[in-house]
Amino acid sequence: MTAPATVTHTLLARELRVDTATGHPVLKGVSYEIAPGEVLALVGESGSGKTTAGLAALGHFRRGLIHTGGGVSVQSDDGEPVSVLEVGDRQRRSLRGSTVAYIPQDPAASLNPALRIGKQIGEVLETHGYGASAAERSTRIAEVLGEVGLPDDEAYRRRYPHELSGGQQQRVGIAMAFACRPNVVVLDEPTTGLDVTTQTLVLRTISALTTEHDTAALYITHDLAVVATIAHRVAVLRRGEVVECGSTEEVLRAPAHAYTRELVTAVPHLDGTGATDTSGSGRSTPGSSTPGATESGAAGASAADMEVAGDAEHTPVLSVSGLSVAYGEHRVLRDVSLDVRAGECLMLLGESGSGKTTLSQCVAGLGLPHAGTVSVSGTPLAASTQRRTAEQLRSVQYVFQSPYSSLNPRKTIAQSVELPLRTLTDLDAAARRERVTETLERVRLDPALAGRLPDELSGGQRQRAAIARGLVTTPDVLLCDEVTSALDVSVQATIVDLLCELRRELGMAMLFVTHNIALARHVADRIAVLRGGEVVESGTVGEVLDSPSHEYTRELLANTPRM
Amino acid sequence: MTATTTQPTLLRRALSLPQAKIGLTLTVVVVGVAVLGPWVGPWLTGHDTTGFAGKPFQPGGIAGTDGLGRDVFTRFLSGGLTLLVYAVLATALGLVLGAVLGMLAGYSGGRLDSLIMRGSDVLLSFPQLVFALLAIAMIGPEGWLLVLVIGVTHAPRVARVARQATVAVKDADFIRAARMYAMPRRRILLREVLPNITGPLMVELGLRLTYSIGYVASLSFLGLGIQPPTADWGLMINENRIALVVEPWGVLLPVLAIAVLTVGTNLITDSLASAASGTSNTGKPNTAKEASA
Structure with missing residues (x-):
């Protein structure tokens, strides 16, 4: 071009x-x-x-x-x-x-929810005196809607913004911008x-x-x-x-x-180059074993960790079976089953509305009451954290999407990271402090920052602190919910690196929830593709990326922009 | 311990505003007079608050005498302390009660929320002063009753603000994290929610203090608050108003003091509000927010 x-x-x-x-x-x-x-x-x-x-x-x-x-x-x-x-x-x-026209980021916020879309486009034309008559403007509205690939009939123009999908709303936004040429x-x-x-x-x-x-x-x-x-x-x-x-x-x-x-x-690449092997300068070969990792690769990683039981590769640490969740009539998850073994990372891939966050929150005990079982190391867990034992709470940890909201802005980093130790273990203050320092070092965060408030840290540093809070109790399962999506691309890469290294060091099972398929080879051993609350495809990263069996996965791969 | 990290920053930000400095100066002057007055007064003027200094409504001394021939200036110096103590106690009671109820309602939601908030709506439907008059008419003009009644009528107003602020933070990820770590509700409210709503609560504190001063003074003026022969600003205004033209100091001094104090605390409240509004967001806006469930 x-x-x-x-x-x-x-x-x-x-x-x-x-x-x-x-x-x-x-x-x-x-x-x-x-x-x-x-x-x-x-x-x-x-x-x-x-x-x-x-x-x-x-x-x-x-x-x-x-x-x-x-x-x-x-x-x-x-x-x-x-x-x-x-x-x-x-x-x-x-x-x-x-x-000069402007197309904003959030189409939903930029359209007036009380006006029909035809009228909104018409307003732009009217304000700028486009066209001599209402009929002429009306023709232009139909024309510009057609140009952005939306239906140009009268019924469609009488719709309200909330009756459109996000993509349609954004195209209406584009139509408004292009209306006056x-x-x-x-x-x-x-x-x-x-x-x-x-x-x-x-x-x-x-x-x-x-x-x-x-x-x-x-x-x-x-x-x-x-x-x-x-x-x-x-x-x-x-x-x-x-x-x-x-x-x-x-x-x-x-x-x-x-x-x-x-x-x-x-920038993470679908074929696995980029992110993990280039961003870290001189760090210990991150990502080199991840691309195309096979079953034996995952097993090898867990076997290397001496604390994990010998037959870890046979019994899954985290096992979800027949999980169903419904918000009233709307079924968010339908009979979802997953297994994650020790030292293994399962990528849960899904777009907005696929139910991926609901699933991870059910595992963490933050979700709604659900049917089906979530078990860790063979023990079924209660749906709500209030009825889980301290040991069960310790074994499953959750890292939130945005480090800007997951840390209490009025607490120092050390206080936030110490929190799970205070509530879930009976360590004394000195032992807790030592553990916090140790964990901060583990996530490559300078312990000197421990006394700072979250506001005084960068996004990447905050996410490291949030990960430290998840790791401080040495969990068996770490749930990462879109942990990179609120961060800049170069920071994303370092966080992905860090998670890969930590998984290898600690041998924990990881459920990596994301919408970005390009990260697959960088973090995961296996992928489960979630769509409309159902797992439509699962398998090793190599299998799914190289020969996707479901049409939806193929569509995703085809539409992922590549460099 | 969390409060120590937040309040200085909010206070310091507020105090950097010029209006806060003026407000603080005004407040400190009046509070200084009220606190030191009872000790300094008799030594300065040679009279005590209830002793006769001369004929009624005569211009002798610094500010003349009142209707019973007592020294106005001595009584003015002694008349602020009770008023201030009552106002501060009533504010503290209202704030604590309101914050607890509001946080509980906002955080718990559901039936408890409805119960607390509808209950406070009932209380809100009485004008504050009328409610106080009712209680005092029934039980009598006791100091503790004054504090209790004014404090209780403040509570639903504070509760509304506290509830709103709590609802805004209760679904933040850090609160969910605390819930995930099975933190008991009381500790979540105290450790996670409270430090994040100090801004609006500080504003309420200032506002309620201003109102409390006004109410205590009004009730005393009406003869239902602090009782004679105690020296009190509200009472003095009532006692001396008949001689406003002849001997105005008996009215002017207490009026001036109450006005300056109210303006002072209001200025501080305003600057607290503007300082707090600068940090009402819990985090930086995410410019790089991406698709999420």
């Missing part, structure tokens, strides 16, 4: 400088330009300033940010460049939506939160529309695999500076800057 050769640029940002109110620089002279019909991806981790740089194209700065230098010019409809940051408020407002669209992570299959559809829609209408698109994202799918050129942002800019092919295949290389190598 190459950009059409042009001399003029539709969007041109020059030396953008933005500070916070306290004088801390957010953007330190960011420049980018986009030709008509071209998609430029603005890539960076959280805090890199990518959203600020992107929203500047709309002439918008978040509250508390001050524009200190540079400018953005956009080609208006009559072909003249307009300086977005210098024109008056009124003119800037009229530019937005008609010349803008010259520039700014997309702020528009596919984050969508399932991979839906993501593919939305990406295709965006691609087709930008090409067809010669629209310049600025695509803000942290996901390099998506970038590879959609963008012509990439600008990599780091701490408010563009460290590398070039064609997608160049930047992703042969990154010139060290930071870009780090980002690219941290």
Whole structure:
């Protein structure tokens, strides 16, 4: 994919400088330009300033940010460049939506739930005086709905946003943005939160529309695999500076800057390279035995751990059988059965709504009453933690998705990590403190940070602390619920590394719950694919990835963006 | 121990605001007068609070005499302490009672929640002052009753705030984690929930203190609070109002003190509120949040 050769640029940002109110620089002279019909991806981790740089194209700065230098010019409809940051408020407002359009991250939050979708698109047209009559606007609404691949009939236009799926909502958002045929669209992570299959559809829609209408698109994202799918050129942002800019092919295949290389190598790959073997510099061969691990590989890992009983490979540590859960009429899990052996990692793969979190919470004792049994080392567990013994509670530990909410913001790291020891063991204070320090070292977190509050730590450090809390009681089963999804890609890689190493060191069984199939070879020995509350396919990682037997798995694999 | 890590930060943030500094100064001045007054007064003026200093409503001394010929300034200096102690006790009672009930209702949900909150709705439907008047009319103007009645009428108001704040944090992952570790409910409320709702509770504390001062003073003014011949600001206003034109200090001094104190505590409350609202979120916004169940 190459950009059409042009001399003029539709969007041109020059030396953008933005500070916070306290004088801390957010953007330190960011420049980018986009030709008509071209998609430029603005890539960076959280805090890199990518959203600020992107929203500047709309002439918008978040509250508390001050524009200190540079400018953005956009080609208006009559072909003249307009300086977005210098024109008056009124003119800037009229530019937005008609010349420069914005597609936000969360489609559900950006649509008015009380208005029918046809009316919402119509409002955009009306505000910008598009079309001479209501009939003309109505035709345009039907046309643009068709363009984004939605039904254009009257009945569909009379629907409310809540009657649509997430992917449809996002396509309505795109339709609103493209309704007035803008010259520039700014997309702020528009596919984050969508399932991979839906993501593919939305990406295709965006691609087709930008090409067809010669629209310049600025695509803000942290996901390099998506970038590879959609963008012509990439600008990599780091701490408010563009460290590398070039064609997608160049930047992703042969990154010139060290930071870009780090980002690219941290992205997990379906074929198992990346994440585990490159991100850790000089660490003890992480991941080398994981790709394509077989039954014997898993057994070998557990046998290496002397504390695990000799016949560990025959009796599963965690065994779930016939598990069914229903919220009223809606059945979330239907007769699910799983086994995880000591030292083995089972990846529970599923998209939103598949019931994967419900399943892991049932195992942890946080879920609803359920039918079927969950047993650990042969002992069936009660459904609720209140009726489990301290020993049972100790043996199953759960690591939550977001380290931003799983640690009490008013407690120090040491206090949080110590918690399970206080409630589940009868160790005295000195022994507890020693255990905490030991565990923090084990998760590669400097024990000097133990006295800090979670707010004073980075996302990766927090997740390490949360993992330490799970490990401090030396569990037999560790449940990891989407533990990497709230983290930046480079941090994700180190956390995945860490979990692999810990599993090998401690020989515990691990249930790794995720929506990201690309992580499979990096963490898991076996995969169970969950869909609509049922396990549709399970087997070793090699089997499932190389020769998927269920159609849904094949679809997932086909739609997972690759670099 | 968790409180020690949170309160200084909230207080320090609040106190960095200029209005908090003004509020604190005003409050400290009035509290200083009220606390030191009973000891310093007789030594300063040579009169005690109930002794005769001269003819009624005469301009002698610093602020003249009152209707019974007692020294107004001495009585003013002594008249704040009881008022303050009652107000503080009533606030503390209301806050503790309200926080406990509110957290319990918010965290437990279901039937207990309905029971507590509907019960407090009943109490809320009485105007606070009318309820106090009713109780005092039945039992008599006792100090403990004043504290009890004002404290109890504060409780449902505090409970609403505490419940709302608890509901906002009760499904946070760290609370679920504590539940997973089989922490008893009492400890979850005390250790996990309470430190995370101190912000709104501090605001309530300030607000309820302001109200308490007002109520105690009003009840004394109406003759149902602190009884004569005790020196008390509320009572003094009532005793001396007939001579407002001739000898205004007997009314002006206590009115001024109550006004300054109320404004002072209100300013502190406001700055606590704005400091707390800056940290009401339990974590950083997740910019990189991804698809999840």
